[in-house]
Amino acid sequence: MSAKTLFEKIWEKHIVKQIEDGPAVLYIDKHFIHEVTSPQAFKGLEQRGLKVLRPQQVVATADHNVPTLNQHLPIRDELSRKQVQQLIKNCAKHDIELYGLGHPFQGIVHVIGPELGITQPGMTIVCGDSHTSTHGAFGAIAFGIGTSEVEMVLATQCLMQSKPRLMRINVEGQLNKGVVSKDIILYIISQISASGATGYFVEYAGSAIRSLSMEARMTICNMSIEMGARGGMIAPDQVTFDYLKGRLFAPGNSLWDKKVEAWKQLYTDEGAKFDKEIFIDAAKIEPMITYGTNPGMGIGVNGTIPKESEIDEKEKPSFLKSLNYMGLEPGTKIKGKKVDYVFIGSCTNSRIEDLRMVASFVKGKKKAKDVEVWIVPGSKQVESQAREEGIDKIFAEAGFQLRQPGCSACLGMNEDKIPAGKYCISTSNRNFEGRQGPNARTFLASPLTAAVAAITGEVADVREWL
């Protein structure tokens, strides 16, 4: 038998049919839905007179649109309220489990799937959301889809998909002090660009990846889409099994050993072929920050924004447009730049480990006077855990606001918008123009780098504080 990649082992087990010179009909194990990209899919089903084929394989939550203050009150924005109500109606009508507002499991779809043990190795997982790649951290094929595809999966539990090309990114060696998983992925994207993995599915491997916790692995897989990759994945290992064991929807005792045995076969065989392979030296990675309007525009926090002369002629207009939007000059340093807002949250960095990391750094410190700091936990469970551990008190003493779960200022669909012209250091995944609010300016960074900015009021190097 020929050597296979992790991706191929899972892909092949889910092919219902391969169409000649066309896509495969791929079977989907788990389908997550949320209020923003599902209503038109349900409408489409109804127009065709169809039911949801396998409602027990679908899980819903409300996250994109929800307020992060006073969630017990009706949503003030009429359109958001209608969209959330539509989700409630659709789930009730089609017998889909909904962890909506007020439910103890509510939260960002890519946070709750893993923490409930719904996400498991070897699965195919989709959601109408590009950050579905997060679930790949468990050794699953997980990727974002459009609403027409949401409709297909609801109706048939299958999708038409062409097999992507495969890339392996090996990160070897030891990480430096102050460098965390967010820095690894921002570094990779800065090296290969925001389109460097388009057309590929990525496997992350190497000793630096193996050394990471599940939360940290999720942060890396989460941002695969920011270099164009459809998804990212990491082979499951003892860290994965330990994380999953005992979680609500993880296999129970009687099945557990059998499942783990099967999951242990999910790795890339020696000699398996990738279409592209990249090697990264972990020791070269510094705490990272972005200066532009795509996630590939990142530098070490002590670094200098490229000079105009260093940019390819063809890329110059986009580069200058981007810096003009950001109010930054080519060839200048970003360290010391004043920030107005700090946002710690999103499906990239809102898990309990992220909150613990921030809390352990800010304990006993106070935020800078003119900075507003929003901490938005990824789920109700993360929020309660933070309170249980007393992290809420550390934040309160520092002057940080601990809010309620949702996507929040990552995309500003609710009221959490960064005002025009203001600078926000954000642990989210996208620094696009207008992403956090019309004309808002975003610096992407790790929770640690965001935490130090909250204390100093400017972009700073966390290594000087450790």
Place this chain on the structure above:
Amino acid sequence: MSKAINIVKSTAVPLNIENIDTDQIIPARFLKATSREGFGKNLFRDWRYINDDENQPKKDFVLNNPSYKGKILVVARNFGCGSSREHAAWAIKDYGFDVVVSSFFADIFKNNALNNFLLPVTVSEDFLQKLFAAIESDPNTEIEVSLENQSIRFNGNEEKFEINSYKKTCLLNGYDDIDYLLSMKHEIEAFEESRP
């Protein structure tokens, strides 16, 4: 109305900016609708208007330039990156475009476009730059895209483009993937039963 698409002959609208993400195509605040219609008026909303005000169009933005119109949108590389929102494809189609030409499309956008009978045509970087130059020097330049022949032509230049034969058949005939999948109901059930 048939959704099928084959030959599109039209002038084009050029937007020569790289890495245009779907947040620019349709900003998140317009994703609160529960139907697929009406997104065209908010296409490139924040690049089109000053302070979100429809009475203050940004004069230097191409959609506000009356010289440029047509059913073909020509864009620089890595178009449609970022969020998976299908609303981006809906907005472009609803605005009146049937074809988007670029040297490189983001994956999810490309699938979303195909599922909405918006034809993504991938050309070489060289051809794309020639096309931009031609449209910019003469906005009346006519471009002909033929799905049947998998070709794009203007001013005597021609290039072939790739599309898998399954998708081509769907677009030429107005078939949805979902129709195909529904026809496989028994195979899907048999597959489910065969799994351990």
